[in-house]
Amino acid sequence: MKERVAHICSLLPPARVYADVGCDHGFMAKYALGHGLCERVYITDIHAGSLKKAETLLRREIAAGRCVPVLCDGLEGVPEPCDFVLIAGMGGEEIVKILQRDGIPARFLLQPMKNAEKVRRFLVGSGAKPERDYTFSEGEGERRRYYDVILGCAAGGGGYSEKEFRFGRDNINGNSPYPFLFQMKEELCKTEERLQGRLGAASREKLRARQLQLEEIISEVEATL
Numbered sequence: 552m553k554e555r556v557a558h559i560c561s562l563l564p565p566a567r568v569y570a571d572v573g574c575d576h577g578f579m580a581k582y583a584l585g586h587g588l589c590e591r592v593y594i595t596d597i598h599a600g601s602l603k604k605a606e607t608l609l610r611r612e613i614a615a616g617r618c619v620p621v622l623c624d625g626l627e628g629v630p631e632p633c634d635f636v637l638i639a640g641m642g643g644e645e646i647v648k649i650l651q652r653d654g655i656p657a658r659f660l661l662q663p664m665k666n667a668e669k670v671r672r673f674l675v676g677s678g679a680k681p682e683r684d685y686t687f688s689e690g691e692g693e694r695r696r697y698y699d700v701i702l703g704c705a706a707g708g709g710g711y712s713e714k715e716f717r718f719g720r721d722n723i724n725g726n727s728p729y730p731f732l733f734q735m736k737e738e739l740c741k742t743e744e745r746l747q748g749r750l751g752a753a754s755r756e757k758l759r760a761r762q763l764q765l766e767e768i769i770s771e772v773e774a775t776l
């Protein structure tokens with residue numbers, strides 16, 4: 552199992568009925584059922600080929616009625632409300648589109664591959680409460696990759712600061728500083744390298760602004776350590 556998938560599995564909460572939206576391989580649903588985290592899981596995917604992979608992996612659970620495959624967009628074809636919904640490995644805009652149309656589930660775990668800020672703005676703007684909101688990493692050195700994850704519930708949310716929307720609440724409040732700090736420092740190095748090259752005035756100004764923003768957020772996070 553890839554580190555990203557294993558990390559997501561480690562965050563899965565107990566709930567009666569799960570949905571794994573965009574299940575593809577189906578590893579997360581398999582893990583949830585195998586670890587007794589839920590009674591039943593709907594696995595959905597918009598592509599028949601992807602759903603087929605999960606159906607193969609989960610054939611025994613499907614035969615036992617504990618896993619129900621649904622070929623659909625988001626949660627559109629799921630016949631009952633789910634206590635917990637996982638949407639991982641999709642773009643943030645696609646995640647927002649699904650939640651806008653199908654509603655924010657009682658509990659959710661979202662792992663957007665990009666545009667995490669748009670997901671945060673949508674959730675908080677809709678009254679949802681992100682309980683964990685941080686960056687984790689997979690791999691080492693050149694191969695290291697960073698992912699945002701947001702775990703929370705539909706109600707009870709408060710406000711977010713602009714920095715929390717932009718960077719993720721736990722990344723900047725000292726609850727989960729490290730992978731985020733590595734990511735910001737890597738980005739700062741790349742920005743500084745690019746500033747050494749030949750650039751037009753507008754590009755240089757933009758990069759310089761990014762450099763200052765990164766330096767500021769790095770020192771703020773380091774102050775929480």
Ligand SMILES: C[S@@+](CC[C@H](N)C(=O)[O-])C[C@H]1O[C@@H](n2cnc3c(N)ncnc32)[C@H](O)[C@@H]1O
Pocket residue numbers: 556572573574575576595596597598601623624625626638639640641645649
């Ligand atoms: C990169 S895979 C991620 C698989 C798995 N969730 C993970 O995190 O490893 C994204 C999957 O989402 C599916 N998908 C994309 N948009 C979707 C939508 N609107 N509704 C359901 N599935 C969707 C794709 O077909 C694909 O199988």
